[in-house]
Each structure stands twice: as C-alpha cells, then as structure tokens.
Amino acid sequence: MAVNVAGLVSVIVFYLVVMGTGFWASRKSKRAEARCTATQSEVMMVGGRNLKTWVSIFTTTATAVGGGYIMGSAEVVYNPTRGLVWCILPLGFFVNLNIVGLFFVKPxxxxxxxxxxxxxxxxxxxxxxxxxxxxxxxxxxxxxxxxLAALGGTMSVILDISSEVSIVISAAVAILYTLLGGLYSVAYTDVIQLVLMLLGLWFCVPFAMLSPATVSITNTSLTSLFQEPWVGSIQVEDLGAWLDEFLIVSIGSVCYQELYQRILATSTVLQAQVTCCISAFISVILVIPSVLIGAVAASTDWNQTSYGLPTPYEEGKAGSILPIVLQHLCPQFVSLVGIGALAAAVMSSIDSALLSSSSLFARNFYKAVVRTNASEREILWAVKVSILVFGVIATALSMTSNSVFGLWILSVDVMYTVVCAQLLAVLFLSRHVNRYGALGGLATSAILRGLAGEPSLGIMPVWTLPGDRLLPDGSLFQGFPFRTAIFLISIASILLWSKAALWVFTRGYLPPHWDVFEVRRPGADALRREIGELRMEESKEKKEQLVSGEGASEGKMEENSH
Incomplete structure (x- = not known):
C-alpha cells in the first residue's frame, strides 16, 4: 500500500497550526517577561503566574489526557484478558486531580x-x-x-509510513515549539490540541459503531462472541493487582512536575484548586470515545474487514487498536480526522513532559549543584539543551515497546514507589523527617523496586509473592500489590531512619563529626528555609530595580525629546 498522501497533508497542516500557535505564544512570553518581576527562567518555567482560568483548565486537562491516556484506555478495553473493569485511568485521574486540588495545591x-x-x-x-x-x-x-509510541503506531497504521519516521518528526515539532516559548507555548498549544482531540474523536465514534463488520457493543458487553466480553472481569486473586494499578494512577500521579507547572502558573490558590477539580471532570468525558472504540474493536468480526485475520490482538497490536479501528472500520475522511485528534493528544503530553524535566534539571540540579552562580542566560540555555537531550532519549525509548499502556504505567510506577512517599513526607510530615530519613527511604524504595523486577522489560523478580502466576502466553502476572507495599514501606522507612539518626546523634552514640547532615544542629532546617526566602526576595528586588531603571531611562528619553 502506498503512502496516504491526503492523510500526510492533513497531519502537516495540523503541525503547521501547532507551530504557528507556538511562535505566537513565544512572542507573548517575551512581552510577559518585560512586564513581570520574575526572572527569565521563571517566566519560561511558570509564565508570569498569570495564566487565565480557562487556559489553565485546558492545559491541565491536556497534560493528563495525552496519547497514553487515549490509546491506552482503548487498548485495555479491547484486550480480552482485561476489559473495561481494568480501565483504571479515567477513575484514577479523576481521583488524582481532586486529591491534588484539595490537599497539595495550597502548600x-x-x-x-x-x-x-x-x-x-x-x-x-x-x-x-x-x-x-x-x-x-x-x-x-x-x-x-x-x-510517542502512541503516535508512531497511529501514523504507521493510517498513513502507511514508518512509525520511526513519524515519531522522529513529531518529537522534533514538539521540541521546537517548546524551546521557543516555554510554558506559554505549551499552554496555548494545549488549548488547540484539546479542542481538536475532543471534536475529532467524538466525530469518529458513530462511523466505527455503524460499521457492517461490527455488532452492537451491548450484545458483546457480557457475552462472548468474537472474543471475551469487553466489560471484562476481576477474579478474587486479581484484586490486589487491580488495587495496585488504581493506586499507582490516583496516588502516584500527584508527584508529576507537569501538573504542578500549571498549578504554579496560576495567579491564586483558589484558581489552582478550581483548575484541578474542573479538569478532573473533563478528563473523564474525554476518555469516553476511546472506551467506545475499544468496545467496538472487541465487537468486530475482523475477517469481514480489510484487516482480516489474525486479529490485532493475536498479532500483538492491541496497543494500536484505536488507529486500526479508524483505518479499517471508518471511511478514509473520518480516519484523517481521527489521526489529527490523536496527534493532538500526543503533542499535548510531549511538550509538557519535556518542559517539566528540563525545568527540574536546570533549576534543581544544574543551578543548585553544578553551577551555583549560573546567570539567567546560562539557566535558560540549560533548559533548552536539556529539552533537546531528554527528547532524543525518549524518542529512542519509544521505539522499543509495543504497549503504550505498559510504558505509561511504568512511568507512574517510578513516581509511586520511589518519589510519592518523599513528597508526602516533605509536605505533610516535615517536622518528623530529616535528610538521613530521606536518603534512607530513597535507598530502601529503590532497592525493593529493583528486587521486585519488571517483566515488561525482561527483568524478573528475585522472589515469588502471593498471587504471582504465569499466563498462557508465558508472561508473569504479579497479583500481589507490591508497588503499594513498597510505597508504604518507603513512608515508614523515611520516618524510622529520621528518628534513628536523631536518636543516635543526640544520645551521643556516634561522634558529632560523623553527623554530616547536621541533624543535631538545632534550627538547621529553619535556617535553610530563611536563606532560601532571602534569596528569592533578593532576586525579586533585583528584577524590580531593573524594571524601574528601564522605566526611568525611558522617561528621561521622552523628556529629552521634548
């Protein structure tokens, strides 16, 4: 089959629209930088903390509802070994965004x-x-x-071009407009992407459901026809794994910098809370088309379609089921609309994650450890270089996995088992923890997570837990909620290591010169906080002086002209 020229043109047009929006937003970023008192790097990372409410809602929703969310949900519903009851992403994100809005936004x-x-x-x-x-x-x-894996699968199916080529091009576009304007470019392109996603996917659903090769999804919801019912089921021995995945999404996702980048860009605490709660409801609405398309795929006699047999699941292409449905069950013009919607979903997540990781690198690693006296210009370059480097690494990694859902869950897994307990401790248990506890908790959780293995990466666990079993395809199913267990152990270890360190040094069981983290020094944490606040005030004063100086010079120029 030749390259789908019409589809390729439509994707190019979409990318040009996104790039144009990114260019416009970069100009807005420069104007905002001149008006506000924040530093250049802060404007790139969190804007001028003046995002309008509707923009903050759109960009927060688009960050959550990305390619992994859209295609991963369809994949799980279609998968005959899982089904709707295992589609925990919508419920998980709904709970997650509300938890963040109620408990994490204010501090x-x-x-x-x-x-x-x-x-x-x-x-x-x-x-x-x-x-x-x-x-x-x-x-x-x-x-x-x-x-990126989601987009590569989509374009390879609908446009008949190499998934590697489509991944590289899409990543390059996202990297370019993220480099241009930082948060403003990301936020305003998110608005366009979310609208295209919403309209495009809902436009495709009726055509897929009315395909001659598909029976009513109500008939296959609880009855086996072409495969197991798409509603799915949860066996008693699987409850631990289901709970583990749900808590990974609902609790583990509270740590993502992508989400806090939007919260920190709002003007008030109330606006940030409203943004989270409204985005939670919208994210559930946006996943409905994906769920319906997954159900349609499970209700289709693939032998009557242009796809033929074996089925997508039997060929290991469940991760690309959404674009496969658009290509083989819908008219061509409908599939073109669908690919635009999916490209929008993917781009809205790529730019957010790239800006997030580069912001952390530049501010909390490069500026804090590598170059403590780095200038604003140097920090901006650190952000831009890291966007490029991290984008290249992610692009290479996206070509190694067939499961969009698997990569996505692995991402949240890292945050849940290693980082989440640390964030809870530093925000809500700050009086009871210290640096010894943080380091001990980090080591404990990292070691336990490594020993638990990751079958999707070919890393087998070193132990067998209750509920573990081999599936018919030879893969290992881990039925015990080991991630949640590691999360709870991590919280306990942070507290225990903190108390133990305080006890051995205050009681004199270890000599004072061994206390490298100064846990015996009273008020050490408070002193660090005061120093941090003073530095923030100094940077603001310098910016204000710079702005006032520019204003004074402009006034003198006007007087001289008169």
Missing amino acids: VRSKNYVTIMDPFQEKYGNRLTACLFIPFLMADVLWVASV
Whole structure:
C-alpha cells in the first residue's frame, strides 16, 4: 500500500497550526517577561503566574489526557484478558486531580515555588535533592516515550509510513515549539490540541459503531462472541493487582512536575484548586470515545474487514487498536480526522513532559549543584539543551515497546514507589523527617523496586509473592500489590531512619563529626528555609530595580525629546 498522501497533508497542516500557535505564544512570553518581576527562567518555567482560568483548565486537562491516556484506555478495553473493569485511568485521574486540588495545591502554590522539587531543596538542601531528580527524570522520559509510541503506531497504521519516521518528526515539532516559548507555548498549544482531540474523536465514534463488520457493543458487553466480553472481569486473586494499578494512577500521579507547572502558573490558590477539580471532570468525558472504540474493536468480526485475520490482538497490536479501528472500520475522511485528534493528544503530553524535566534539571540540579552562580542566560540555555537531550532519549525509548499502556504505567510506577512517599513526607510530615530519613527511604524504595523486577522489560523478580502466576502466553502476572507495599514501606522507612539518626546523634552514640547532615544542629532546617526566602526576595528586588531603571531611562528619553 502506498503512502496516504491526503492523510500526510492533513497531519502537516495540523503541525503547521501547532507551530504557528507556538511562535505566537513565544512572542507573548517575551512581552510577559518585560512586564513581570520574575526572572527569565521563571517566566519560561511558570509564565508570569498569570495564566487565565480557562487556559489553565485546558492545559491541565491536556497534560493528563495525552496519547497514553487515549490509546491506552482503548487498548485495555479491547484486550480480552482485561476489559473495561481494568480501565483504571479515567477513575484514577479523576481521583488524582481532586486529591491534588484539595490537599497539595495550597502548600505548593502559597509559597510561590517554581518546581515541585523546591520544597525538597528547602528542607534537605541542594545535593540531596539532586539525588531525587533521577526518578523524576526517569518518569518524565518514560511518559514521553509512551505518547510517542502512541503516535508512531497511529501514523504507521493510517498513513502507511514508518512509525520511526513519524515519531522522529513529531518529537522534533514538539521540541521546537517548546524551546521557543516555554510554558506559554505549551499552554496555548494545549488549548488547540484539546479542542481538536475532543471534536475529532467524538466525530469518529458513530462511523466505527455503524460499521457492517461490527455488532452492537451491548450484545458483546457480557457475552462472548468474537472474543471475551469487553466489560471484562476481576477474579478474587486479581484484586490486589487491580488495587495496585488504581493506586499507582490516583496516588502516584500527584508527584508529576507537569501538573504542578500549571498549578504554579496560576495567579491564586483558589484558581489552582478550581483548575484541578474542573479538569478532573473533563478528563473523564474525554476518555469516553476511546472506551467506545475499544468496545467496538472487541465487537468486530475482523475477517469481514480489510484487516482480516489474525486479529490485532493475536498479532500483538492491541496497543494500536484505536488507529486500526479508524483505518479499517471508518471511511478514509473520518480516519484523517481521527489521526489529527490523536496527534493532538500526543503533542499535548510531549511538550509538557519535556518542559517539566528540563525545568527540574536546570533549576534543581544544574543551578543548585553544578553551577551555583549560573546567570539567567546560562539557566535558560540549560533548559533548552536539556529539552533537546531528554527528547532524543525518549524518542529512542519509544521505539522499543509495543504497549503504550505498559510504558505509561511504568512511568507512574517510578513516581509511586520511589518519589510519592518523599513528597508526602516533605509536605505533610516535615517536622518528623530529616535528610538521613530521606536518603534512607530513597535507598530502601529503590532497592525493593529493583528486587521486585519488571517483566515488561525482561527483568524478573528475585522472589515469588502471593498471587504471582504465569499466563498462557508465558508472561508473569504479579497479583500481589507490591508497588503499594513498597510505597508504604518507603513512608515508614523515611520516618524510622529520621528518628534513628536523631536518636543516635543526640544520645551521643556516634561522634558529632560523623553527623554530616547536621541533624543535631538545632534550627538547621529553619535556617535553610530563611536563606532560601532571602534569596528569592533578593532576586525579586533585583528584577524590580531593573524594571524601574528601564522605566526611568525611558522617561528621561521622552523628556529629552521634548
């Protein structure tokens, strides 16, 4: 089959629209930079903290509802070994966004942090916080890889071009407009992408459901016809795994810098809370087309379609089921609309994750550890170079997996098992933890997660837990909620290591010169916080002086002209 020229042209037009929006937003970024008192790097990372409410809602929703969310949900519903009851992403994100809005927004936004790692830096100092940057980076790179894999599968099916080529082109476009304008480019392109996603997917659903090769999805919801019912079922022995996946999404996702980048760009705490709660409802609405398309795929006699037999699941293409349905069950013009919607979903997540990881790198690693006296220009270059480097790494990783859902879950897995307990401790248990506890908890969770293995990467666990079993295809099913167990152990270990360190040094069981983290020094944490606040005030004063100086010089020029 030749390259789908019409489809290729439509994708190019879409990318040009996105690029145009990115260019416009970059100009807006420069104007905002001249008006506000924040530094250049802060404008790139969180704008001028003046995002309009409707823009913040759109960009927060688009960040959550990306390619992994859209295609992963369709994949799970279609998969005969899973089904709708295993589609935990919509419910998980709904709970997650509401939890963030109710409990996390106020302590983060009220202190005017720039990244979610700032509270770690305030509590533990620069060098220990730099260690925590690694799991944040891993999660963001896996996130980008999952959505790029989604786009590669889509374009290879509908346009008949190499998935590798489409992945590289899409990543290049996202990297380019993210480099141009930072948060403003990302936020305003998200508005366009979310609208295209919403209209495009809903436009495709009726055509897929009315295909002659498809029976009513109500008939196959609970009855086996072409495969197992698409509603699916949860056996008693699978409850642990289901709960584990649900908690991964609903609790583990509270750590993502992508989400806090939007929260920290709002003007008030109330606006940030409203943004989270409204985005939670919209994210559920946006997944409905994906669920319906997954159900349609499970209700289709593929032998009556141009796809033929064996079925997509039997060929290991369940991860690309959404574009396969658009290509083989819908008219060509409908599939073109669908690919635009999917490309929008993917791009809205790529740019967010790239800006997120680069912001953490530049502010909390490069500026804090590598070059403590780095200028604003140097920090901006660190952001831009890291966007490019992390984008290339994620692009390479996206070509190694067939499962969009698997890559996405692995991303959240890292945050849940390694980072989530650390964030809860530093925000809500700050008086009871110290740097020894943070380091001990990080080591404990990382070691336990490594020993638990990851079958999707070919890494087998070193132990057998209750509920573990081999599936008919030879893969290992881990039925025990080991990720949640690691999360709980991590919280306990942070508290225990903190108390143990305090006890051995205050009681004199270890000599004072061994206390490298100064746990015996009273008020050490408070002193670090005061120093951080003073530095923030100094940077604001310098910016204000610069702005006032420019205003005064302009006034003198006007007087001289008169």
